[in-house]
Amino acid sequence: MKTKLIYFVITIAIVMAVIAFPHKMISPGNLYQAHSDLNNDCLACHKIFSGTPNENCVTCHKVSEIGKKNNKISFHKNLQNQDCISCHSDHKGLNSKLALNKFNHILLDETNRNQCISCHSQPKNKLHSQVTNSCVSCHSTKSWTLLTSFDHAKIKGAIKTNCLACHQSPKDNLHRNSTTNNCISCHSLNQWKPSTFNHNNVFVLDVNHNTDCITCHTNNDFKTYTCFGCHEHSVNNIRREHVEEGISNFDNCVKCHRIGNEDDIRSNENGVRNYIKKELNNKNSGEGDDD
Amino acid sequence: MKNGIILKDVFPFIIWFSTMIFSAIIIDFILHYFNIVFIGRYLGYLGTFTILISFVYSLKKRKLISFGVPKVLLEYHEYLALSGSIMILVHAGIHIHSILPWLAIFILTINVASGLVGKYIVQQAKQTIANRTESLKNSGLSDEEISKSVFWDTITMDVMKKWRTVHLPITYLLGLLSLIHIISVILFN
Numbered sequence: 001m002k003t004k005l006i007y008f009v010i011t012i013a014i015v016m017a018v019i020a021f022p023h024k025m026i027s028p029g030n031l032y033q034a035h036s037d038l039n040n041d042c043l044a045c046h047k048i049f050s051g052t053p054n055e056n057c058v059t060c061h062k063v064s065e066i067g068k069k070n071n072k073i074s075f076h077k078n079l080q081n082q083d084c085i086s087c088h089s090d091h092k093g094l095n096s097k098l099a100l101n102k103f104n105h106i107l108l109d110e111t112n113r114n115q116c117i118s119c120h121s122q123p124k125n126k127l128h129s130q131v132t133n134s135c136v137s138c139h140s141t142k143s144w145t146l147l148t149s150f151d152h153a154k155i156k157g158a159i160k161t162n163c164l165a166c167h168q169s170p171k172d173n174l175h176r177n178s179t180t181n182n183c184i185s186c187h188s189l190n191q192w193k194p195s196t197f198n199h200n201n202v203f204v205l206d207v208n209h210n211t212d213c214i215t216c217h218t219n220n221d222f223k224t225y226t227c228f229g230c231h232e233h234s235v236n237n238i239r240r241e242h243v244e245e246g247i248s249n250f251d252n253c254v255k256c257h258r259i260g261n262e263d264d265i266r267s268n269e270n271g272v273r274n275y276i277k278k279e280l281n282n283k284n285s286g287e288g289d290d291d
Numbered sequence: 292m293k294n295g296i297i298l299k300d301v302f303p304f305i306i307w308f309s310t311m312i313f314s315a316i317i318i319d320f321i322l323h324y325f326n327i328v329f330i331g332r333y334l335g336y337l338g339t340f341t342i343l344i345s346f347v348y349s350l351k352k353r354k355l356i357s358f359g360v361p362k363v364l365l366e367y368h369e370y371l372a373l374s375g376s377i378m379i380l381v382h383a384g385i386h387i388h389s390i391l392p393w394l395a396i397f398i399l400t401i402n403v404a405s406g407l408v409g410k411y412i413v414q415q416a417k418q419t420i421a422n423r424t425e426s427l428k429n430s431g432l433s434d435e436e437i438s439k440s441v442f443w444d445t446i447t448m449d450v451m452k453k454w455r456t457v458h459l460p461i462t463y464l465l466g467l468l469s470l471i472h473i474i475s476v477i478l479f480n
Binding site: 007010011014015017018022023024025026027028029030042046048049051091 | 386388389390391392460463464467468471472475477478479480
């Protein structure tokens with residue numbers, strides 16, 4: 001009998017505590033700040049056995065007024081099914097954004113779903129001023145930045161060849177000193193990475209030249225280079241070898257040598273022959289002057 | 292002797308209890324990893340149902356049902372209650388913000404611990420009764436009669452009675468808290 005009485009007292013005590021302090025006892029989380037005065041008044045939003053009916057929400061929040069006060073997008077009046085808790089839950093803490101589910105555009109009626117600018121304003125930048133207002137051709141309703149593949153053919157006029165009108169030049173050493181704005185020489189319109197720059201078109205990085213960029217491009221300046229950054233090439237031995245051939249100007253190595261093989265100058269053979277011929281003529285005329 | 296007790300009694304208890312906690316953590320991690328957290332909600336229903344099924348043994352012990360072999364039902368009771376508890380732990384996760392669910396989870400773990408102690412007491416009792424079994428055999432009883440007699444002897448020992456005075460109130464409290472949780476979900480969801 002005594003045991004049953006203890007069970008009874010415990011049961012009543014717990015049930016009374018739940019009824020008196022529902023927020024402390026059974027609430028699945030704090031209401032957000034604007035609702036915090038409703039903490040212990042569950043029935044202000046909930047209806048017994050009926051969930052959270054919209055009527056309880058719109059008593060305070062007029063659908064046509066939502067968004068107006070804070071100058072936000074007023075789209076609530078365009079929703080097909082105005083079921084508040086399909087987007088707005090609560091009991092997720094004091095920050096109201098935590099209780100906001102991701103907006104699903106399918107909730108909009110078809111007319112407004114296809115007219116993005118009825119809710120969103122068009123960005124005020126050079127790119128968007130050149131394109132049509134057919135947002136869905138580049139953006140999806142799932143994410144603004146989720147681009148499948150931007151078709152540059154959509155850009156019309158002079159801006160089409162001015163990459164920097166929309167893109168920013170990377171701030172790395174390679175791009176910092178670039179003044180050409182000729183992005184297309186290394187990058188394609190389909191993707192930024194990987195670049196289409198092929199070092200072999202300038203100089204072939206063979207097994208003997210498989211080294212760090214800074215060995216040749218000192219100070220990370222990719223517009224200049226030196227071949228004297230390694231032990232193999234010194235100014236003296238290069239000068240000696242070139243003077244033997246009658247070449248006095250050997251500052252710009254890749255003008256003749258596009259590959260590590262010193263005998264292979266085929267890549268610019270005519271240019272090299274002309275260069276040597278010019279060098280020899282200069283030398284001969286110089287010797288004639290002495291006479 | 293001291294090492295013997297730790298290996299034989301304390302170690303299995305820690306293993307079983309840890310298994311429950313780590314299983315719940317691993318399942319919870321898997322649900323989050325595959326972004327299927329919603330399954331945790333349904334594990335609450337399944338876990339509750341599993342624990343309720345395990346109470347068939349309690350009905351048998353109180354002779355409220357006639358079917359089933361007590362020894363087998365006790366084994367089911369142990370495994371089903373443990374499995375159900377794991378599901379409930381996953382269901383609760385760590386996303387608890389109010390007193391009653393915290394209290395329910397705390398009582399759940401206490402209840403499992405209490406159950407494991409009961410399991411240990413039964414094992415000890417089995418050893419004690421082994422000698423009695425031998426004497427019953429000598430008296431000419433059939434194997435089935437001996438099995439029945441020995442089983443009820445085991446769980447009606449004094450120590451089991453004392454243990455039950457702890458285990459039952461804990462179970463009642465767990466049932467009460469779970470019931471309030473379920474009712475509040477039905478009322479407000």
